[in-house]
Amino acid sequence: MNIRNKRIVITGATSGIGQQLMVQLSAYEGTKIIAVGRQMRNIPIAMNIIPFKAELSQEQDIDALFDFAIREMGGIDIFISNAGSFYFNTHETAQWEDFEDLFKTNVLASIYATKKMLDLHENTTEEFLVGITVSGIANLPYPGNPVYMGTKSALDGFIKGARFEFPPHGHITGIYPMGIRHGSLWEDLLNGKKQNEFPGKAQTPQEIARAIIRGIEKNRKSIYPNPVTRMVVYLSHVFPFVSDWYSNQLAKREMERKESAAREEMM
Numbered sequence: 001m002n003i004r005n006k007r008i009v010i011t012g013a014t015s016g017i018g019q020q021l022m023v024q025l026s027a028y029e030g031t032k033i034i035a036v037g038r039q040m041r042n043i044p045i046a047m048n049i050i051p052f053k054a055e056l057s058q059e060q061d062i063d064a065l066f067d068f069a070i071r072e073m074g075g076i077d078i079f080i081s082n083a084g085s086f087y088f089n090t091h092e093t094a095q096w097e098d099f100e101d102l103f104k105t106n107v108l109a110s111i112y113a114t115k116k117m118l119d120l121h122e123n124t125t126e127e128f129l130v131g132i133t134v135s136g137i138a139n140l141p142y143p144g145n146p147v148y149m150g151t152k153s154a155l156d157g158f159i160k161g162a163r164f165e166f167p168p169h170g171h172i173t174g175i176y177p178m179g180i181r182h183g184s185l186w187e188d189l190l191n192g193k194k195q196n197e198f199p200g201k202a203q204t205p206q207e208i209a210r211a212i213i214r215g216i217e218k219n220r221k222s223i224y225p226n227p228v229t230r231m232v233v234y235l236s237h238v239f240p241f242v243s244d245w246y247s248n249q250l251a252k253r254e255m256e257r258k259e260s261a262a263r264e265e266m267m
Contacts, residue, residue: 001129001216001217002217003025003028003031003213003217005029005030006030006031006077007031007032007073007074007076007077007078008025008031008032008034008076009033009034009036009065009076009078009079009080010033010034010035010036010080010082011036011054011056011080011081011082012036012037012082012084012133013035013036013037013043013082014038014043016180016205017082017205017208017209018035018080018082018083020205020208021082021209021212021213022035023209024206025213026046032048032050033049033050034050034051034052034065034068034072035050035051035052036054036056036065038054038055050072050073056083056105056109056113057109062112062113066116070120075120076117076120076128077126077127079113079114079117079128079130080133081109081110081130081132081133082131082133084105084133084151085101085102085105085106086148094147099147102147102148102151103151106148106151106152106154106155107154107155110132110158111158113130114130114132114162114172117170121167121169125169126169127169128169128170129170129171129172129173129216129219130171130172130173131172131223132155132172134152134156134159135152135176135177135178136177136178136179137149137178138155138156138176139156139176139233139236139243140232140243140246140247141243141247142250156174160174163221171219171221173215173216173219173220173222173223174222174223175212175215175222175223175225176222176225176229176230176233177203177225177226178229179202179203179229180205203225207225208225211224211225232246
């Protein structure tokens, strides 16, 4: 897909991958970008970047976003659904509303935005794309957070099924980053685990954003910014024991970490 002169919406644009996508895509000739976030920090003042504040777990905010984009840009050619929430606890302290909020933000927001894009382009022949940030863990499970992993697996399944509903001039792309070096996102996410527990070298948001943009330009159905992750995922499809072995190794390390923490508390 030719990115020049495209009208683009990026959610989760105030930090990490989304922020880098905003910066790098804004450098393309003629692009117009609506940068969406819960807070408006880190969104630069630029002629072709328009900030929009939204809570994407709410249907009315997504409706308002599309109305705003149509009013400001005349339509949307590329919608990158990158916003997401993280939640760890599964049964100890979590309540129903915690799980509900997580699925609304991580899953339903992307599904509803995809529907809105299909509705928007129903009677057009203009090329359009929906990109959804999933995660490599949708295909490589790890211990400690099955609910978050469940939201990513749900997105993975949705993308594969939704492709059958897209017209020839439309694309839906799954984005599968894994292991982010800058900002210690995965260290925070895994509560102190080392980043190199994920396959391949951890990448910066800048590197991941560049890989995503290359994938969009090539109309990739799936984008794995980390080539090692892509290789491990493909191998696990052919040889399922690869995924089982890898997950068991992570589970073993998690158990060792908990036992070590328990011993420290007893001292």
